[in-house]
Amino acid sequence: MPIDPTIAAVPAVAAPLSAQMQSLVSFLEHEAQPMIVLDPGYNILAANDAYRRQFGGTGKPFIGQKCYRVSHHYDLPCDQAGEHCPMKKAQELRGPDRVLHIHHTPRGPEHVDVELRPIFDEHGVITAYVERLSTVRSASARPSDDGLVGRAPAFNQALAALQRVAPSMLPVLLLGESGTGKELFAGAVHATSARAGGPLVVVDCSGLSETLFESELFGHEKGAFTGAAVRKPGLVETAQGGTIFLDEIGDVPLAMQVKLLRLIETGTYRRVGGVETLHADFRLIAATHKPLDAMVARGEFRQDLYYRINAFPIRLPPLRERADDISLLADSFLRRAGGGTRALSIDPDALAVLQRLAWPGNIRELRNVLERAGLFADDGVIRVAHLPAAPVLSGLAPNDSDDKPGGPSGDALGDAPARFAGTRSELAASLGISERTLYRRLKQQGKL
Template structure:
């Protein structure tokens, strides 16, 4: 925080001392506001912005400790530096236990005070940024960010709200692309562990030997290439949440070691003998049928029961078609901003086609479809022309004949869109550019490029 931007509230009933401090702080570029006693602080904070409080401990009407306590009770988290006589250091220590940032003994060394102020203001900036980050994380990973008004999703939201605050192990099942990682994120950020680490690992992405090392860590020399000790994901997730995606791809040997961690919270690193204890909440996910894998001996039944304390099933998109318009608008807004386009919405026929489609790739496929449509769209509305071929039977493919050809390129589409819009607007370039969502100069360049002059 720049000094010129910082507002310091100086509270001291000694006018001469207060004036001396103000003169020195103003010289440093700070804005300094003076108050004569502690009982004036709370009314002032209610109506004014303050970045830092310099607070004398010994005052006539309300001492510094009481002032500090009333501030904290009122919810103020402004950093406070207390000023105290050398003989009252114990009181200053008590003030720090009550929430003060630092203390300075009298007579005040101005250089020491400037250093303390700098540290306090930096702390203030970090605190504000941290709160803003937490807010953004809550918005990004909270349940409100998970879109769905279908009965299946509403039932899932009810389960999530009950499960998130607990430490229960959760097993999320569902087809690929249904949003299992998004649910895991939301569970962590709505839990009591949200200030702890959230560690992720895709079990299908690694060979069995590498997976064991990633999960539990390894000691130096435990295998070729292990030049130093390395912590595993369980250690890194201590006092937080570990999300194991595609746990159905884990080998039976590794399953047994994960089961032990779930039972007693202990394990050894690969190549090590030291037993490590961790406090971790486990959230697992899979697109496989674990019950069927139990019958074939591919998955341990005891691990399955440990994992599925709270089972959550994500329905495929084809079973929640009612959510497709809302999801589509969400992705349209995201990718219109990303691609700097002003696309207002969808042609009604588009929703009809989207809701009839089977969506084998689920929400991930829908997102990719909308992103593609945004990139191809030259107007203010997504039309069936921007959808990929799999959405149409031979009889329903929109006719887009270009100069008698049955095949065309993206360049052809762009030329025809400009040509058609110019015709609609009576060759009005400004209106055409607005309808296509592009700059007028870009339109003029395209007209020249395509020979449409």
């Protein structure tokens, strides 16, 4: 497959900067965030001190290097390797573009929020680009002892949406099957917001009766009902200055939904048995595994409340769409299960089995399976025999895994690239893999 003719050999040094570019670079040196200047040929012309500290490594040269080689270790621009390329998009838009990528850094792979802006000359021609990079702290692309972990495209899409909405005050609605990590995502939204210094109050809406829900949420006055011996502040009051996470909001009793709507719309409420109007100050995050739109159509969920909480929906992918992440998640869970006192690992054959399972319980089920298997791993190695029997996927899962069932192995590519007359994306589709996976395999086999 031919290599893009625009890609030349890596120059040893960057070309001398013009006076205008020197002024731009001097200006960027005062920016606290890592920033680089690129030419239209993807070459890094300059970098500010923040970039050199965070991404420059220990003396490794990067001035004059292609940005995709430094950040991704690719031999081609991102869009030709199956990724979103902000430079290509900025050229089309003639304006800024923003994307979440996984970059290679001196610390290992990390999620990085990339914003790229074109620089025009007096004739309106793009002469350079300024790229601002922000490391995403709310998730890890490596095994981690806590928090969100993942690298799969479906996970990165949800994480990118989180990065967009977290700094705002928009209500967030997390949608996904049970066990997909909705509470962890809610915690990440809160931790990335301006309210991170305030409390995150979790309200489990499932199983609460109408009376109990109102009392828990709004609190009650002394003597409001039998057993109310003292005034009790509600969770809304506890969340002042922070965030409320209404988990499984689809289970809120219909009669209570109107009071919840009033709270969200007016920011006011009353304690049960009280007459004083209190003012709330919180950011709302809600989550559910139920189809709220279908519930609205059946009259089981208020339409006006649905529109209020659905300002920014984020779909959390099921684990079957994240087979690439199973190894990463397994390593993370085994580190947590070991507790620092017992090292646990997983046999490659056992890992291959995990990657083929359907996982109806998603990440929660994976964690439970590994914790159980660890009890049988006397030598610290989890093997196939330690795993419970479970249904496997009946077909290809929509993920980017090299090991997914039905996907061709590296050798199975054979001479398909040489015989195929279409584009690389069409070849990937014909083989049942993603373009990024195809690029990786072609590179491994020296066919690029």
